[in-house]
Amino acid sequence: MKNEKKQILAHVRQDDNGVWRVHTLDEHLHEVARRAGEAAAIFGGEDWARLAGLWHDLGKYREKFQKYIKSASGYDTEAHIEGAPGRVDHSTAGAIHAVEKLGSQGRILAYLIAGHHAGLPDWNTAEGGQSTLFNRIEEGKKKAYLQEALFASPPAEILDQTRPSSYPPKGSLALWLRMLFSCLVDADFLDTEAFMDDKKSMLRSGYPSLKVLQNMFDQYMKDIAAKAKSSSVNRIRAEVLRQCCEKAQLPSGLFSLTVPTGGGKTLSSLAFALKHAGFHGKKRIIYVIPYTSILEQTAEIFRSIFGDENVIEHHSNLDPDREDSRSRLAAENWDAPIIVTTNVQFFESLFAAKTSRCRKLHNIVNSVVILDEAQLLPPKFLAPILHVMRDLVDGYKVSFVLSTATQPAFSPRPKFSGLSGVQELMDNPEQLYADLKRVETKLPDNFTCHCSWESIAEELQQHESVLCIVNSRGDCRALHDLMPHDTIHLSALMCGQHRSEVIAAIKQRLKDGIPARVISTQLVEAGVDMDFPVVYRALAGLDAVAQAAGRCNREGALPGLGKVVVFVPPKPAAPGLLRKAQQSGQEIMRLTEGDPLTRERFEAYFQHYYASLNNLDKADIVGLLDLHNHAEARRAEFNFRTAANNFRLIDEEGQTAVIVRFGESLRLIEALEKSQAMQPHERRAILRKLQRYTVNIREHEYRTMIENQEIREIFPGVCIQNTDLLYHSQLGLLINKDMVFDPAQGVV
Numbered sequence: 001m002k003n004e005k006k007q008i009l010a011h012v013r014q015d016d017n018g019v020w021r022v023h024t025l026d027e028h029l030h031e032v033a034r035r036a037g038e039a040a041a042i043f044g045g046e047d048w049a050r051l052a053g054l055w056h057d058l059g060k061y062r063e064k065f066q067k068y069i070k071s072a073s074g075y076d077t078e079a080h081i082e083g084a085p086g087r088v089d090h091s092t093a094g095a096i097h098a099v100e101k102l103g104s105q106g107r108i109l110a111y112l113i114a115g116h117h118a119g120l121p122d123w124n125t126a127e128g129g130q131s132t133l134f135n136r137i138e139e140g141k142k143k144a145y146l147q148e149a150l151f152a153s154p155p156a157e158i159l160d161q162t163r164p165s166s167y168p169p170k171g172s173l174a175l176w177l178r179m180l181f182s183c184l185v186d187a188d189f190l191d192t193e194a195f196m197d198d199k200k201s202m203l204r205s206g207y208p209s210l211k212v213l214q215n216m217f218d219q220y221m222k223d224i225a226a227k228a229k230s231s232s233v234n235r236i237r238a239e240v241l242r243q244c245c246e247k248a249q250l251p252s253g254l255f256s257l258t259v260p261t262g263g264g265k266t267l268s269s270l271a272f273a274l275k276h277a278g279f280h281g282k283k284r285i286i287y288v289i290p291y292t293s294i295l296e297q298t299a300e301i302f303r304s305i306f307g308d309e310n311v312i313e314h315h316s317n318l319d320p321d322r323e324d325s326r327s328r329l330a331a332e333n334w335d336a337p338i339i340v341t342t343n344v345q346f347f348e349s350l351f352a353a354k355t356s357r358c359r360k361l362h363n364i365v366n367s368v369v370i371l372d373e374a375q376l377l378p379p380k381f382l383a384p385i386l387h388v389m390r391d392l393v394d395g396y397k398v399s400f401v402l403s404t405a406t407q408p409a410f411s412p413r414p415k416f417s418g419l420s421g422v423q424e425l426m427d428n429p430e431q432l433y434a435d436l437k438r439v440e441t442k443l444p445d446n447f448t449c450h451c452s453w454e455s456i457a458e459e460l461q462q463h464e465s466v467l468c469i470v471n472s473r474g475d476c477r478a479l480h481d482l483m484p485h486d487t488i489h490l491s492a493l494m495c496g497q498h499r500s501e502v503i504a505a506i507k508q509r510l511k512d513g514i515p516a517r518v519i520s521t522q523l524v525e526a527g528v529d530m531d532f533p534v535v536y537r538a539l540a541g542l543d544a545v546a547q548a549a550g551r552c553n554r555e556g557a558l559p560g561l562g563k564v565v566v567f568v569p570p571k572p573a574a575p576g577l578l579r580k581a582q583q584s585g586q587e588i589m590r591l592t593e594g595d596p597l598t599r600e601r602f603e604a605y606f607q608h609y610y611a612s613l614n615n616l617d618k619a620d621i622v623g624l625l626d627l628h629n630h631a632e633a634r635r636a637e638f639n640f641r642t643a644a645n646n647f648r649l650i651d652e653e654g655q656t657a658v659i660v661r662f663g664e665s666l667r668l669i670e671a672l673e674k675s676q677a678m679q680p681h682e683r684r685a686i687l688r689k690l691q692r693y694t695v696n697i698r699e700h701e702y703r704t705m706i707e708n709q710e711i712r713e714i715f716p717g718v719c720i721q722n723t724d725l726l727y728h729s730q731l732g733l734l735i736n737k738d739m740v741f742d743p744a745q746g747v748v
Contacts (some may be wrong), residue, residue, distance in 0.1 A: 005488030006151060010060060011195055012075045015045045019077055025060050029158055032056060032235060035187035035543050039362050043396050047164040049183040051098075052112045056184060058097055059090030061149040087739065090138035091116055091148040094488040099137060100146070102163055107636040110137065112181045116188055120181060120353040120640035126700040135488065135496070140728040151190060169395025174638050175388060178350075179396070184360035186333050189359060207337050210285070213306055214274045216617075220305045221267070233556040236435055237264035244268040247425045251283075254393055254422045257403040258429040260436040261550025266298060266372070267401045272425060273368040274523040276399060284367045287340045288346045290376040293499070294527030298372070299340045302723030306338060342375065344649045348390050351621060353644035370579045373403035373526045378649050379577060381422040383617035384702050386410060386419055387627050393710040401425075406543040406551065409606035416610065429599055438553040439535075439562040441596055447539070447586050450566045457482035459565075460536065465515035468536040469548050471573045471582070473521055475538065477731060480519040490520035494732035495660050495691040501530060524551065531555055533562055538569040542588055546597050569680050577613075584609040587643065619646035656702040658692040659720045660727045663691035669720055687718070705735065 010028035013021050033053030042047035057258045068088040070076035076477035098109035107706045114136055115121055125132035168176040170265040194201040202217045230232045241265050259265045273285045290297040302311045314331045349357045377385055412418040415607050460466050470476050473491035510531055525547035531554040537545050545566055553562030571581045589596050589607045668690050705711045710726055711719050726734055
């Protein structure tokens, strides 16, 4: 034991027999260097990542750190640290060494090393304070962190390394640096895990190859084809699939899949991705979806093809009961062949600073990424999103597929760099629109004449089965109040679990031929496979009208065309993006002669819409990260932390999530209220399950409900509904003062 104590420790643990096991620092540095280098080799950054691995924990050579780890672990109860107790900085010394050894180039490694626990820092901003890279290096020099580490005489093969000779791939330096960071932090996590918990480490392997998954997919499609009814729609879907498979041999790059709603894009895009990956040796397929409601539906389809164990679902609302130890580990770094995730998870990770979000990034390299419903990419971040997509294609062997019925106008034009070189997978999209025409769209005679909800309700009651989509949850409730009692209500005032159950019930009714009247917000538009003979849509963006039309005569089973009616609601959409989209949609439809839902109309609409927004980089992400590689980038002066804080696709400011009392949540809320004695991970598991039972309310609604004691905060930031009477079985959360709930009569 005496000799072991003289070893320089990286980690230490007791095994099941109580015997101390030592992970030496030299061993850890060499292994992290190996892992990081191997991960970065695919984009040519092996020498940089390897060097970052060798130097990332140089600060652990400090005597102060060695005393800390021995004392904190219990390995040496006699070890103690002079001065204030607590964690000891072990990352700044390596950052200083990188700068002193390599000069200005060393700053690249300094970001990685200094941030490998705390996350990528800003270079030098007022907001960053002492946590900026500049200040950490200067403070570390004053406190002689590096000299303390060097006093322990680290091996020369660790300290004395040649300067990296490779150059960054084409694209922004900030993305390259973040990719190197991903390689380093994942390597550090994995090597530490292999020592501390080898059983967990072993769970990370054993996924089938994409070739095996290709065979499973082919068999599934054969079975589908054998059972499919002979119809014009199914023949068109088969042709879409054929063309996607045929184009899979095209060189890696940017692709669009422009197919009208109901044309089979989900399976056809997956077929392209599998074959394209096979032809070009790509590692994985990442399916990116705007909404969790669509994601869950898509993931369920994929699991039926490939098995639960081969599809990794990664989003904030994932039910812990759907996970196992292996899938949780794969979600940490996306080391699995098929990932299904959200726009928020995918793009926020690409601009993240935290290690937990960045460690997956290097596994995006050499993959096929399908952006489902690509028109829903958030406009206020469109410039940095398109920028990073171009960089991933040009420098990191990524192929993107923009899959949608309403292809956005991303082609370059004045003041909009956009995306160039996008290849369409369909031979003749215009012909597809003609062949898949299943509805007749009736536009308002006068776009300045607003309809009353009473007149719309009267029209809707003339139809046995009809879907009406409106622009807000307030509109949804106002119209629903005027409809017969058996009319179904769908809005975001219902929790996710409630909505899922209602949507499933609607689908079953329609499948069984039972008429249904549904009043809904736009949550049914993208990816929810409903099929109504008549659809009404409140005036909105043209893409929203097209998505609404996709819920009408979807299977082409009507003897004639389905009916889509666009009407002008009593009041305009809320200010902001929805109103801008509504105004652009109105302008294009007002000038339309004939069918408004054609490919050229969508192109004109998106050009008008994007031009009306003026700013497609609202948070100045391009400037903060200098994505155009100006002087600041060449000096490696990046504001990673600020950019990450500003890049939020969902603006949650001014909103609070309330856990409502519905179904299974009653039991979970009871468990949560008794969770004070639980371990933190047990409470987190309950909270994750309760995410499906939350409703977001606005700040003024929150204040009123707190004052009225209708909701209460049980933990900081965790609010629950106080009384069962506040949640209605049809309408969801009741937040308006003038709504009184009578258990016998409903809302009166």
